[in-house]
Amino acid sequence: MDASYLIHALREFVKERDWGQFHTPSNLAKSISIESAELLESFQWTDEVDIERIKDELADVLTYCILLADKIGVDPDVIVMEKLEKSAKKYPVEKSKGNSTKYDRL
Amino acid sequence: MDASYLIHALREFVKERDWGQFHTPSNLAKSISIESAELLESFQWTDEVDIERIKDELADVLTYCILLADKIGVDPDVIVMEKLEKSAKKYPVEKSKGNSTKYDRL
Amino acid sequence: MDASYLIHALREFVKERDWGQFHTPSNLAKSISIESAELLESFQWTDEVDIERIKDELADVLTYCILLADKIGVDPDVIVMEKLEKSAKKYPVEKSKGNSTKYDRL
Amino acid sequence: MDASYLIHALREFVKERDWGQFHTPSNLAKSISIESAELLESFQWTDEVDIERIKDELADVLTYCILLADKIGVDPDVIVMEKLEKSAKKYPVEKSKGNSTKYDRL
Numbered sequence: 001m002d003a004s005y006l007i008h009a010l011r012e013f014v015k016e017r018d019w020g021q022f023h024t025p026s027n028l029a030k031s032i033s034i035e036s037a038e039l040l041e042s043f044q045w046t047d048e049v050d051i052e053r054i055k056d057e058l059a060d061v062l063t064y065c066i067l068l069a070d071k072i073g074v075d076p077d078v079i080v081m082e083k084l085e086k087s088a089k090k091y092p093v094e095k096s097k098g099n100s101t102k103y104d105r106l
Numbered sequence: 107m108d109a110s111y112l113i114h115a116l117r118e119f120v121k122e123r124d125w126g127q128f129h130t131p132s133n134l135a136k137s138i139s140i141e142s143a144e145l146l147e148s149f150q151w152t153d154e155v156d157i158e159r160i161k162d163e164l165a166d167v168l169t170y171c172i173l174l175a176d177k178i179g180v181d182p183d184v185i186v187m188e189k190l191e192k193s194a195k196k197y198p199v200e201k202s203k204g205n206s207t208k209y210d211r212l
Numbered sequence: 213m214d215a216s217y218l219i220h221a222l223r224e225f226v227k228e229r230d231w232g233q234f235h236t237p238s239n240l241a242k243s244i245s246i247e248s249a250e251l252l253e254s255f256q257w258t259d260e261v262d263i264e265r266i267k268d269e270l271a272d273v274l275t276y277c278i279l280l281a282d283k284i285g286v287d288p289d290v291i292v293m294e295k296l297e298k299s300a301k302k303y304p305v306e307k308s309k310g311n312s313t314k315y316d317r318l
Numbered sequence: 319m320d321a322s323y324l325i326h327a328l329r330e331f332v333k334e335r336d337w338g339q340f341h342t343p344s345n346l347a348k349s350i351s352i353e354s355a356e357l358l359e360s361f362q363w364t365d366e367v368d369i370e371r372i373k374d375e376l377a378d379v380l381t382y383c384i385l386l387a388d389k390i391g392v393d394p395d396v397i398v399m400e401k402l403e404k405s406a407k408k409y410p411v412e413k414s415k416g417n418s419t420k421y422d423r424l
Binding site for chain 2: 003017019021032033036040051054066074076080081087088
């Protein structure tokens with residue numbers, strides 16, 4: 001799917017319902033935490049994967065992430081790639097390989 | 107940017123460091139919550155937007171979301187679009203317009 | 213320890229630093245989520261218990277919980293007991309015993 | 319209320335339902351994050367205080383905190399007081415007074 005199609009569909013959805021008034025960066029950040037916890041809830045007492053439930057909750061987290069990125073004027077894919085480049089320098093392969101202790105303090 | 111390029115770069119980053127062993131769906135869900143809270147921390151005492159900090163933390167949330175989607179074999183953009191279609195039915199424009207009370211219980 | 217001693221010590225700590233201005237109910241709720249995620253971080257890649265780290269992070273969660281209870285004028289122990297009584301009715305022993313499916317949707 | 323009465327009531331509630339099997343430290347830490355997000359949800363789109371809802375959600379956070387403290391063998395009030403003493407040294411009054419910048423990185 002074309003990512004620009006997705007952001008236009010999301011903007012239209014919000015605009016039609018006049019919900020943009022609620023979408024301050026602060027409220028969107030709260031929403032990302034809230035939806036992340038609903039995703040975590042599917043693992044509250046088990047490590048088993050309920051794929052339909054996870055898809056649904058993960059989509060909610062992603063939706064608010066995309067709306068926040070749009071609000072501050074950045075492209076989600078671009079900031080992930082930029083961060084990946086920073087992380088690649090911070091965690092050189094030779095020092096990080098298979099090392100959860102190091103990784104643990106990401 | 108081509109989204110398929112991004113997922114390949116992420117997979118390569120993880121593989122080189124042998125970090126896939128830590129990336130169970132449950133651990134990735136915890137990681138999404140943890141990074142979401144770091145994003146929220148930039149709004150802990152203020153509504154002001156520190157754009158560089160937000161970009162950085164939002165990228166971390168998105169990275170773990172993309173890794174979880176990849177782990178369970180779904181495309182992030184596709185599940186967001188599918189959820190949007192469900193939400194459009196659940197919140198018809200005429201009943202939802204400008205209504206935070208309704209929205210509040212999304 | 214006397215719980216009333218604790219709340220007085222916390223109030224004094226906040227007052228001396230003039231930090232009450234930051235402690236709106238909304239900011240305290242954000243703080244509880246943020247500190248909960250720091251606690252969760254000690255279990256991000258492992259189920260092993262790092263007791264000193266957990267004590268430290270759990271204390272932060274509890275501190276903000278006590279400050280929020282104080283802000284809205286309730287006693288932490290009393291609201292826990294009241295909720296316990298509600299839960300006892302909602303989850304009768306005979307239906308809930310050893311049942312994580314039911315419990316999962318608490 | 320006597321805090322030792324509360325912990326005994328909580329232990330009895332859990333034991334009667336045979337729910338102790340689900341209460342690993344890791345699962346309790348997840349539960350604290352999940353309930354914290356439900357508390358945060360009451361502030362998702364507003365700073366207004368819905369006191370009954372907050373009491374209810376805050377009680378859930380506190381309940382899991384008390385269960386985790388009990389699981390690792392510490393007294394909630396004692397660890398809060400110990401942390402307060404550490405924080406008092408870390409944030410001396412003269413340097414911290416009214417300073418959200420400093421506080422922001424607690």
